[in-house]
Amino acid sequence: MHKFANPARFMRLSNMFLPWTTGLTLLLFAVGLYYALVLAPEDYQMGNTYRIIFIHVPAAYMAQFGYGVIAVASAVGFIWKHPLADQAARATAPMGAAFTALALLTGSLWGKPMWGTFWIWDARLTSMLILFFLYLGYIAVWQTIEDHVRAAKIASIVAMVGLVNVIIIKFSVDWWNTLHQPATLMRMDGPTIGGDMLAALLLMIGAFNMFFITLLMWRIQSLILRRRIRSLRMQIGGGQG
Amino acid sequence: MPEFENANDIYILSSYLAGAVVLVGLALASWRAKRQDENALRTLEKQVRELSDKQVT
Numbered sequence: 001m002h003k004f005a006n007p008a009r010f011m012r013l014s015n016m017f018l019p020w021t022t023g024l025t026l027l028l029f030a031v032g033l034y035y036a037l038v039l040a041p042e043d044y045q046m047g048n049t050y051r052i053i054f055i056h057v058p059a060a061y062m063a064q065f066g067y068g069v070i071a072v073a074s075a076v077g078f079i080w081k082h083p084l085a086d087q088a089a090r091a092t093a094p095m096g097a098a099f100t101a102l103a104l105l106t107g108s109l110w111g112k113p114m115w116g117t118f119w120i121w122d123a124r125l126t127s128m129l130i131l132f133f134l135y136l137g138y139i140a141v142w143q144t145i146e147d148h149v150r151a152a153k154i155a156s157i158v159a160m161v162g163l164v165n166v167i168i169i170k171f172s173v174d175w176w177n178t179l180h181q182p183a184t185l186m187r188m189d190g191p192t193i194g195g196d197m198l199a200a201l202l203l204m205i206g207a208f209n210m211f212f213i214t215l216l217m218w219r220i221q222s223l224i225l226r227r228r229i230r231s232l233r234m235q236i237g238g239g240q241g
Numbered sequence: 242m243p244e245f246e247n248a249n250d251i252y253i254l255s256s257y258l259a260g261a262v263v264l265v266g267l268a269l270a271s272w273r274a275k276r277q278d279e280n281a282l283r284t285l286e287k288q289v290r291e292l293s294d295k296q297v298t
Contacts, residue, residue: 049249055260095267102263106256113249211264218271225278232285236292 007224010084014217021217025210032203040200052110054200057184058208060103063131064166066096066212070138071163074156084220086152089159090142091219095212097135104128115179123172124180127165134162 036054043050070089077085107125108118119125138158145151168175173182185191191198 047247047249049253051253052256055256059260059263094270098263098267102259105259109252109256109259113252211268215267215271218275222271222275222278225275225282229278229281229285232282232289236285236288 007083007227011221011224014221018214018217021210021214025207025214028203028207028210032200032207035196035200035203040196043197046114049110049113052106054204056103056106056110057201058205059099059106060128061205062208062212063096063100063103063128064169065209066092066099067131067134067159067162067166069216070096070159071166074159077152078156078160086156087220087223088216089155091216091223093135093139093142095215095219097132097139099208099212100128100132100135104132111179120179122178122180123176124169124178127169127172130165131162131169134158134165138162 032054036051040051040054042048069092073082073085073089073092076082077089104125107128111120112118138155141155141158142151145154172178173180184193185201193201
């Protein structure tokens with residue numbers, strides 16, 4: 001596994017994949033938005049307002065997926081001292097925070113017309129807000145601790161402990177009585193929507209996923225370059241001194 | 242395109258606008274950061290080369 005996590009190899013492979021993932025992201029967004037805004041029919045109860053889910057659900061899914069990536073990468077970095085794992089976790093955090101903010105915002109925009117309120121302190125909404133604060137806390141650890149080894153260790157612990165909240169988010173609609181509807185896609189008895197609505201939702205989730213992968217590669221590349229910049233600065237400082 | 246003509250249209254449009262702002266913002270920030278790091282690295286590598294040339298001469 002370490003062989004594939006070599007930073008130089010990662011730079012080479014990611015540069016090879018990036019044009020393809022970028023193209024696929026744009027294609028999936030184009031087709032997904034066409035399905036979401038044109039092909040998917042109007043809902044018989046909610047009218048066109050339900051189309052908010054084509055942004056809200058992928059954002060909420062990516063918010064949780066992003067935290068899962070951070071927790072797994074942190075565990076790998078913490079246990080096996082994997083050279084790229086901490087960088088991957090660190091690169092994911094700002095994206096995860098942005099997706100969580102988007103999920104909270106679009107959730108509020110859904111809540112007002114559907115529930116009559118922008119916000120309510122129910123289990124799903126509150127656990128999503130906690131996820132947002134966990135992301136901010138994780139980012140703050142990296143920003144405030146200068147020693148990278150120590151920052152990685154503390155950030156890993158924050159990430160792994162916070163994973164409990166992702167499990168709470170997933171099951172909050174089953175464990176507590178909430179305004180938020182139960183799971184639509186990930187159910188034992190299959191999705192509760194079908195046809196073009198399901199196609200639009202899956203395409204948009206695919207687009208958000210490819211977007212995440214593309215940006216993650218850019219961001220890890222950036223962190224690798226910064227490490228190289230730091231070591232060169234030290235080299236120049238040593239050479240001049 | 243669906244006909245948006247009731248009071249809830251503002252919520253649908255705001256959601257898609259927020260999505261666009263967040264995604265484009267993230268993409269631009271990541272792309273810009275990578276470009277800046279690449280430029281900084283190129284400048285430093287040039288400095289290191291110049292420094293080692295000086296030491297040789």
